[in-house]
Amino acid sequence: MPTSQVKLFRKMLPGWELDMGGKELPGVLIFEIGGAAGILESHVEFLKTHFNLITMKEFQKSKEELHEKIKSIFVFDGRPLIDRQLLESLPNLKVVGNSGVGVNHLDLKLISSFGAKITNTPHAVSDSTADIGMALMLASARRLVEGCHIAMSPQTKHFAVDWLGVEVTRATLGIIGMGSIGYKVAKRAKAFDMNILYHNRNRRKEEEERLVGATYCKSIEELLQQSDFVMLVVSLTSETYKLIGKRELELMKPTAILINICRGAVVDQDALGEALQNGIIKAAALDVTDPEPLPRDHQLLQLKNVIITPHIGTATVQALRMMTEETVENTLAVLNDLPIPSEVNPN
Numbered sequence: 130m131p132t133s134q135v136k137l138f139r140k141m142l143p144g145w146e147l148d149m150g151g152k153e154l155p156g157v158l159i160f161e162i163g164g165a166a167g168i169l170e171s172h173v174e175f176l177k178t179h180f181n182l183i184t185m186k187e188f189q190k191s192k193e194e195l196h197e198k199i200k201s202i203f204v205f206d207g208r209p210l211i212d213r214q215l216l217e218s219l220p221n222l223k224v225v226g227n228s229g230v231g232v233n234h235l236d237l238k239l240i241s242s243f244g245a246k247i248t249n250t251p252h253a254v255s256d257s258t259a260d261i262g263m264a265l266m267l268a269s270a271r272r273l274v275e276g277c278h279i280a281m282s283p284q285t286k287h288f289a290v291d292w293l294g295v296e297v298t299r300a301t302l303g304i305i306g307m308g309s310i311g312y313k314v315a316k317r318a319k320a321f322d323m324n325i326l327y328h329n330r331n332r333r334k335e336e337e338e339r340l341v342g343a344t345y346c347k348s349i350e351e352l353l354q355q356s357d358f359v360m361l362v363v364s365l366t367s368e369t370y371k372l373i374g375k376r377e378l379e380l381m382k383p384t385a386i387l388i389n390i391c392r393g394a395v396v397d398q399d400a401l402g403e404a405l406q407n408g409i410i411k412a413a414a415l416d417v418t419d420p421e422p423l424p425r426d427h428q429l430l431q432l433k434n435v436i437i438t439p440h441i442g443t444a445t446v447q448a449l450r451m452m453t454e455e456t457v458e459n460t461l462a463v464l465n466d467l468p469i470p471s472e473v474n475p476n
């Protein structure tokens with residue numbers, strides 16, 4: 130039997146050359162291969178060197194014998210849905226590996242009550258999601274989408290715009306949430322000579338030093354009042370649900386732009402629509418909404434000062450590859466009793 134080598138993209142756990150020789154590969158339940166919420170076909174060969182992949186279709190047709198082989202579930206784009214019934218049918222489940230950083234679609238307490246660990250992939254997603262944050266900020270500031278429509282419209286005879294954008298250079302960016310994505314946003318914003326404010330539950334002195342300047346705002350209010358751009362990069366929890374509502378929007382500058390790259394429900398979207406129509410803030414750029422997609426008659430879709438992208442924070446070849454690798458790392462760590470690179474605390 131060949132030795133299966135764990136390829137670590139971060140090379141952070143030394144000595145990870147697990148000898149799988151002679152052992153049966155652990156069963157992993159996946160939603161499907163291919164399709165919108167399926168494992169990418171190009172990742173299957175790599176995954177099969179470590180695991181016995183079982184799709185939901187195979188699982189549903191199978192007998193208990195197969196259920197007993199399943200040690201892990203890989204969740205991609207929220208699927209498969211993990212409910213009590215599924216958990217009860219997997220007596221040897223040890224880990225649920227979520228591809229992506231946000232775990233608001235998982236019932237963490239329920240999963241951990243079945244003795245399974247939960248992992249996510251904060252490292253894999255941070256660059257691509259920070260890039261989308263920068264792309265949305267620049268696109269909104271320079272009115273890229275409106276410009277693109279004018280340049281491509283069959284009605285356009287000559288280029289003349291009756292509006293001006295604003296520059297991000299030397300402007301103040303307020304980042305709400307200084308986790309791995311927030312930090313990467315700040316790093317990029319530094320290259321634009323932006324003045325960086327951030328709010329986080331805990332002050333992140335190490336990140337401040339690494340960035341050579343980022344000012345901690347203990348209160349969100351202070352950050353909202355001072356920022357030209359406000360970027361949301363928090364996890365969705367009961368504490369951050371509708372964190373940005375009417376009151377918070379009214380604290381922002383009338384010239385400010387709101388960028389959301391975390392979860393739609395962090396913003397009160399009705400309040401946002403009103404604020405955008407009434408000049409309370411200038412514009413919004415959203416990679417996430419609640420729900421996704423928004424109903425076609427939603428007020429946010431009618432406004433010229435809004436850009437919406439279809440939750441593409443991690444939609445790159447590189448990010449998906451790294452998410453798969455980070456999930457493999459996490460899963461193998463749990464199954465081999467090694468330190469878990471990215472474990473989610475169910476509390």
Ligand SMILES: O=C(O)C(=O)CO
Pocket residue numbers: 228229230231232254258390391440441442443
């Ligand atoms: O990693 C996640 O949870 C994302 O939604 C990235 O956009």
